[in-house]
Amino acid sequence: xxxxxxxxxxxxxxxxxxxxxxxxxxxxxxxxxxxxxxxxxxxxxxxxxxxxxxxxxxxxxxxxxxxxxxxxxxxxxxxxxxxxxxxxxxxxxxxxxxxxxxxxxxxxxxxxxxxxxxxxxxxxxxxxxxxxxxxxxxxxxxxxxxxxxxxxxxxxxxxxxxxxxxxxxxxxxxxxxxxxxxxxxxxxxxxxxxxxxxxxxxxxxxxxxxxxxxxxxxxxxxxxxxxxxxxxxxxxxxxxxxxxxxxxxxxxxxxxxxxxxxxxxxxxxxxxxxxxxxxxxxxxxxxxxxxxxxxxxxxxxxxxxxxxxxxxxxxxxxxxxxxxxxxxxxxxxxxxxxxxxxxxxxxxxxxxxxxxxxxxxxxxxxxxxxxxxxxxxxxxxxxxxxxxxxxxxxxxxxxxxxxxxxxxxxxxxxxxxxxxxxxxxxxxxxxxxxxxxxxxxxxxxxxxxxxxxxxxxxxxxxxxxxxxxxxxxxxxxxxxxxxxxxxxxxxxxxxxxxxxxxxxxxxxxxxxxxxxxxxxxxxxxxxxxxxxxxxxxxxxxxxxxxxxxxxxxxxxxxxxxxxxxxxxxxxxxxxxxxxxxxxxxxxxxxxxxxxxxxxxxxxxxxxxxxxxxxxxxxxxxxxxxxxxxxxxxxxxxxxxxxxxxxxxxxxxxxxxxxxxxxxxxxxxxxxxxxxxxxxxxxxxxxxxxxxxxxxxxxxx
Ligand code: ADP
Ligand code: MG
Numbered sequence: 001x002x003x004x005x006x007x008x009x010x011x012x013x014x015x016x017x018x019x020x021x022x023x024x025x026x027x028x029x030x031x032x033x034x035x036x037x038x039x040x041x042x043x044x045x046x047x048x049x050x051x052x053x054x055x056x057x058x059x060x061x062x063x064x065x066x067x068x069x070x071x072x073x074x075x076x077x078x079x080x081x082x083x084x085x086x087x088x089x090x091x092x093x094x095x096x097x098x099x100x101x102x103x104x105x106x107x108x109x110x111x112x113x114x115x116x117x118x119x120x121x122x123x124x125x126x127x128x129x130x131x132x133x134x135x136x137x138x139x140x141x142x143x144x145x146x147x148x149x150x151x152x153x154x155x156x157x158x159x160x161x162x163x164x165x166x167x168x169x170x171x172x173x174x175x176x177x178x179x180x181x182x183x184x185x186x187x188x189x190x191x192x193x194x195x196x197x198x199x200x201x202x203x204x205x206x207x208x209x210x211x212x213x214x215x216x217x218x219x220x221x222x223x224x225x226x227x228x229x230x231x232x233x234x235x236x237x238x239x240x241x242x243x244x245x246x247x248x249x250x251x252x253x254x255x256x257x258x259x260x261x262x263x264x265x266x267x268x269x270x271x272x273x274x275x276x277x278x279x280x281x282x283x284x285x286x287x288x289x290x291x292x293x294x295x296x297x298x299x300x301x302x303x304x305x306x307x308x309x310x311x312x313x314x315x316x317x318x319x320x321x322x323x324x325x326x327x328x329x330x331x332x333x334x335x336x337x338x339x340x341x342x343x344x345x346x347x348x349x350x351x352x353x354x355x356x357x358x359x360x361x362x363x364x365x366x367x368x369x370x371x372x373x374x375x376x377x378x379x380x381x382x383x384x385x386x387x388x389x390x391x392x393x394x395x396x397x398x399x400x401x402x403x404x405x406x407x408x409x410x411x412x413x414x415x416x417x418x419x420x421x422x423x424x425x426x427x428x429x430x431x432x433x434x435x436x437x438x439x440x441x442x443x444x445x446x447x448x449x450x451x452x453x454x455x456x457x458x459x460x461x462x463x464x465x466x467x468x469x470x471x472x473x474x475x476x477x478x479x480x481x482x483x484x485x486x487x488x489x490x491x492x493x494x495x496x497x498x499x500x501x502x503x504x505x506x507x508x509x510x511x512x513x514x515x516x517x518x519x520x521x522x523x524x525x526x527x528x529x530x531x532x533x534x535x536x537x538x539x540x541x542x543x544x545x546x547x548x549x550x551x552x553x554x555x556x557x558x559x560x561x562x563x564x565x566x567x568x569x570x571x572x573x574x575x576x577x578x579x580x581x582x583x584x585x586x587x588x589x590x591x592x593x594x595x596x597x598x599x600x601x602x603x604x605x606x607x608x609x610x611x612x613x614x615x616x617x618x619x620x621x622x623x624x625x626x627x628x629x630x631x632x633x634x635x636x637x638x639x640x641x642x643x644x645x646x647x648x649x650x651x652x653x654x655x656x657x658x659x660x661x662x663x664x665x666x667x668x669x670x671x672x673x674x675x676x677x678x679x680x681x682x683x684x685x686x687x688x689x690x691x692x693x694x695x696x697x698x699x700x
Pocket of ligand 1: 264265266269293295296297558
């Protein structure tokens, strides 16, 4: 019977190239077909040194030898170490491992061992310190390494990287010719990108480290290009098909709006508002990201935009990520609007049903001008008479999907409102382009006058009393403060009182006695709205000296009299988050001080906190955070709506990203739906990768 030809969708089982045990292991990793195995890429490559004999060893060089262990000696005590002697018939090599006495479980006389490390001469003896050991199986001893580069694959308990490597090598000759490229030879040549099948070969079977890099570069480019294409296609579609109300943003209206504010706008606020004015006067929906460091005055900018909608007899909505923030925006906007005739309402998940009904029917009838709220504003029963401006505060908690929903919620007459997104987590520009590539970007530079920089100090938990003493002294001088902790409730955690306890939770902190005699209240997301509002109100009016809070206060809370913040377990928070948190103090006349209490156990943890002491610039911190932790950690799954990357790291691959972005824009400009006959494969791959998440189906 003739065998059907192999394709990329052929199951590995049908390919008859892979042994059953390996098949099972691969299945556990979600790999069932030839194509899936080809797409299972190594995370890194190991350069294997060619093996030598002990007689050939050169002191000072990194070498690779194998032999038999003839003696071992573990030494415990304050400087534990494990020593062993290796013989290979040509000579003797001494091995020593510091602090790794557990190796004595694996390495004993008679064991065949391969080691890699740097050789040193000790008197007449040759020695390797802390070499990398690999115990060899005498029945199945691997061939002597010839110095090639080995791919290291994501593996599991059931299947080791080596087994995956063998399986990949088995299918490569048949699979590679099946890979079709979606980029033309001329296009690739201009960008020095290898052909797609060659890129897979370079990653799975590189002949040099440079090849592995070149293969990775091609696939990372493809990943970035597909996302940028999706974003550009979406954007072109929005531009071409969606209409928004063109607002009257003329000088007369604008002057009236600005006069409402109790302060003169900073130059940074003014230039961003100018950009918004230009946007809102167009019949094309604005889609703009406004970044500004903590305290740069984004609320005033938002209010100006909302009032432009109202001035043209439309409505405006302000969405906040948390109820506390929505409540606070509502309070401060009410105050700013004072005696004006603008009709304002608050709508959140805790709004009582009757009030909610009244508010939604007024919104639909056009009897409200501005509504402030949370996700609750996105639900289906909320309809606007004529929503012209929607502002989303603190973008990183809302994803692309929510923005799409907001567009859809606009009711008859106009298809979609102008959308402005505000974020205080400044994102390096190149990244902002990727993550929010369908947005225009404005940056509020500078802070309102009169701010003194916040002093930040890192303390170990042994020194925390210092921080609490400062806090108490400031409270006695009439100021207020915050203690921030990672969690609410110490389930099962003993919390003895005293300065040396582990303060991990709101309850720990309240019971610690560290703020004895001061008026302290807890604030966290599990409190009822009424309680929460009452606590905030009492704090704002000075009846409470100190809030003990979780990160619910991270964004937006604005109490100028609060001057000291203590963050417990500060190493558990990201840099951007710490920067947000400390932005709660130093908003008034008193100097702001922030204590970061932590006992970081890794050099990385220490480095991150040191950065907080050194820099007060949110942009610098955001870059550092990315540098130290990498893109995946900073914008990992916890944040919704951000695209995941398999190969590319948009921060480290910035140049590739910019290239992909330029290329994508040029392609879409030339062919908005990618329906040209040379583009069909590219389009197919684009739809597979992003068609759903970017809702591209209705685009082409
Ligand atoms: P953020 O950008 O962090 O949201 P806010 O909008 O909360 O900042 O503003 C921080 C504080 O600065 C508020 O108390 C606000 O009233 C004040 N503020 C904003 N703009 C100005 C300005 N141009 N001059 C003086 N104070 C301002
Ligand atoms: Mg704000």
